Amino acid sequence: MAKDKSELDRDLTDLPPALRWRTWMHRIEAVLFASAAPVPPEDLARVVGQGASVDLLIADLAADLEGRSFEVARLGGGWMLRTRPAYAPAIRAAADLGDQQLDLSPFDVAVLAAIATHQPITRDGLKDIFGKEINRDLIGRLHARGLIGTGPRSPRRGAPYTFVTTAQFLVAFGLQSLRDLPDPEQLADAGIVSVEAF
Amino acid sequence: MKTVRNLQETSRDRPPLIPSWVTAARAETVEDIAFLSGAALSTLHHVLGRDDVPHALLRDRLALRAAGACVGFTGRPERAGDLRDAVHLLRPGDLPGPAGENYLSWYRAVERPVSVKALSRALPADDATQIADWLDLGKGAPVARAAAVLAAVLTDRPGEELPALILADAALAQALGWEHIVPLLAGGLKRLDLRKRDADLRLACHRAVAGSATEAVRLSGDLARQAARLDAVAPKLRARGAGQAVAMFRIRDAVAPSALPLPDRAARRLCDRLVALGVVRELTGRDTFRLYGL
Numbered sequence: 001m002a003k004d005k006s007e008l009d010r011d012l013t014d015l016p017p018a019l020r021w022r023t024w025m026h027r028i029e030a031v032l033f034a035s036a037a038p039v040p041p042e043d044l045a046r047v048v049g050q051g052a053s054v055d056l057l058i059a060d061l062a063a064d065l066e067g068r069s070f071e072v073a074r075l076g077g078g079w080m081l082r083t084r085p086a087y088a089p090a091i092r093a094a095a096d097l098g099d100q101q102l103d104l105s106p107f108d109v110a111v112l113a114a115i116a117t118h119q120p121i122t123r124d125g126l127k128d129i130f131g132k133e134i135n136r137d138l139i140g141r142l143h144a145r146g147l148i149g150t151g152p153r154s155p156r157r158g159a160p161y162t163f164v165t166t167a168q169f170l171v172a173f174g175l176q177s178l179r180d181l182p183d184p185e186q187l188a189d190a191g192i193v194s195v196e197a198f
Numbered sequence: 199m200k201t202v203r204n205l206q207e208t209s210r211d212r213p214p215l216i217p218s219w220v221t222a223a224r225a226e227t228v229e230d231i232a233f234l235s236g237a238a239l240s241t242l243h244h245v246l247g248r249d250d251v252p253h254a255l256l257r258d259r260l261a262l263r264a265a266g267a268c269v270g271f272t273g274r275p276e277r278a279g280d281l282r283d284a285v286h287l288l289r290p291g292d293l294p295g296p297a298g299e300n301y302l303s304w305y306r307a308v309e310r311p312v313s314v315k316a317l318s319r320a321l322p323a324d325d326a327t328q329i330a331d332w333l334d335l336g337k338g339a340p341v342a343r344a345a346a347v348l349a350a351v352l353t354d355r356p357g358e359e360l361p362a363l364i365l366a367d368a369a370l371a372q373a374l375g376w377e378h379i380v381p382l383l384a385g386g387l388k389r390l391d392l393r394k395r396d397a398d399l400r401l402a403c404h405r406a407v408a409g410s411a412t413e414a415v416r417l418s419g420d421l422a423r424q425a426a427r428l429d430a431v432a433p434k435l436r437a438r439g440a441g442q443a444v445a446m447f448r449i450r451d452a453v454a455p456s457a458l459p460l461p462d463r464a465a466r467r468l469c470d471r472l473v474a475l476g477v478v479r480e481l482t483g484r485d486t487f488r489l490y491g492l
Contacts, residue, residue, distance in 0.1 A: 050327075
């Protein structure tokens with residue numbers, strides 16, 4: 001652990017309990033505000049008192065933020081502050097989002113969805129799904145946006161690497177975990193895909 | 199009375215077996231199922247105290263099974279073999295993927311003696327205080343405690359089966375005074391069971407434990423025999439580093455030849471020789487990227 005962190009007074013024993021709790025809440029809020037990626041609970045636990053429940057503090061913080069334009073969200077095993085979806089048009093109108101825009105074509109998203117569902121999957125595997133070669137630029141685009149990463153090697157000739165989705169993928173699409181992807185069985189029931197595809 | 203005497207004679211030099219009245223019984227009521235789960239756990243308890251059982255390997259293999267079940271609960275298509283591949287074919291800096299992460303969590307959970315610290319290492323998405331709170335929840339007999347922890351985590355974290363099942367098995371191990379987690383619940387529960395609560399969930403947990411503990415006892419017996427055979431041939435292996443290789447086979451579910459402390463060719467030759475001697479199996483059925491284990 002870094003030395004400068006040891007100076008932080010975690011337990012705040014000189015404060016009355018109610019104020020202590022609020023200070024912890026505000027610390028968590030500040031850490032989340034300052035971070036662009038979800039913060040694992042382990043890290044949050046380091047700014048509050050030993051034995052204080054991060055979950056309860058977050059629950060109180062969430063209650064505090066009721067009615068505001070942003071909320072606490074649990075994404076990919078961590079917590080983050082994000083604006084509520086209702087304000088997306090306003091943000092888009094006012095700000096230059098630049099590289100924050102994902103800017104993916106429908107086919108890019110289709111490939112990303114295939115990777116998410118079938119990961120770990122090789123380029124050959126993707127070719128089998130789409131019936132055509134997936135070009136390297138497309139894969140490169142998904143990589144550059146941090147949505148996919150390289151996974152374990154595939155046990156085939158040449159040990160090609162596989163693609164897997166990243167924590168950033170969950171954040172970008174507002175998923176708590178891969179569980180939130182459409183369930184293959186439900187898709188099959190709805191007649192969108194055939195069962196043999198899985 | 200002859201059968202009983204025979205049982206006692208054999209039990210001295212071999213790991214105990216699950217009594218046939220446990221495996222043969224077809225229980226339906228709560229009392230009956232709870233009775234069988236207690237009997238199975240008691241036998242497993244004796245097995246876990248024996249020196250001839252390769253404990254780390256047993257836990258690793260049960261962890262793989264549990265991870266496979268967890269992956270199944272999340273609706274992903276990977277099976278145990280894929281999990282093995284994901285972990286053994288992972289290179290530094292690459293991501294393990296959802297199934298690989300699942301297995302790594304289980305592996306880390308069973309690797310070290312059960313403690314809040316070890317568990318928070320296995321479950322980085324939950325902080326230590328929260329984990330300790332969950333583990334303290336359970337009351338009563340071991341299986342009831344495990345069920346209470348399972349229900350609590352699933353209520354606080356809907357849809358996160360992995361921490362729920364790891365912590366439930368941790369509570370079970372703690373309640374039974376076991377040093378390490380022995381994954382039992384995940385492999386025995388069904389997807390629908392995870393939606394149950396209270397008495398229904400306890401019943402499902404008893405059923406799962408009765409089945410998995412029986413299975414674990416059987417597996418321990420197999421592994422103990424195979425480990426003894428491996429030890430018997432070990433002095434015959436003259437390759438440099440063979441001793442270390444044998445030690446690795448004794449503690450791991452699967453070993454890739456490239457992970458052995460031998461040059462590539464020598465490692466592959468040693469694995470082939472161990473297979474020829476009938477003490478190690480090839481686990482994947484592939485010609486390349488093979489994995490070996492007891």
